[in-house]
Amino acid sequence: MTRTCSDPSGPPAGQGRGDVVGVEMAFPHPRGGLEYPMACPICTKPADAKYRPFCSKRCADLDLGKWLGGGYAIPGDDIPDEDNMPGPDAPQRPH
Incomplete structure (x- = not known):
């Protein structure tokens, strides 16, 4: 905020x-x-204009690593395996 x-x-x-x-x-x-x-979202130190909203390159890199590693993933239903999915020849169910 x-x-x-x-x-x-x-x-x-x-x-x-x-x-x-x-x-x-x-x-x-x-x-x-x-x-x-605002406070740095990683360590809560005051933000630096150069790395905003972070306080340093280190905190910016830690946040990027968390994004790339799936640390900010939104939980949801599991995706079914391709083996269990109906193929293009399978009859379609009405919606």
Whole structure:
């Protein structure tokens, strides 16, 4: 979840403010205002603009490895084996 700053007295869209208190870094938001940093989804450290939404290349690579390894798979029904599937000659059941 991100929060944006929509203070009309603030700087023009896309330009950061250096006086934001309690935030290490604020990122310019494409629609104007500021987007405050979120925590890295891997280690919960503050995100770095270079590796956003992660804090480092290490955390970005760990997340990519989890995606590639099926760690984020959505559980579902098992796919039947090809041996048990009806062939093109099999009679079709009505829906």
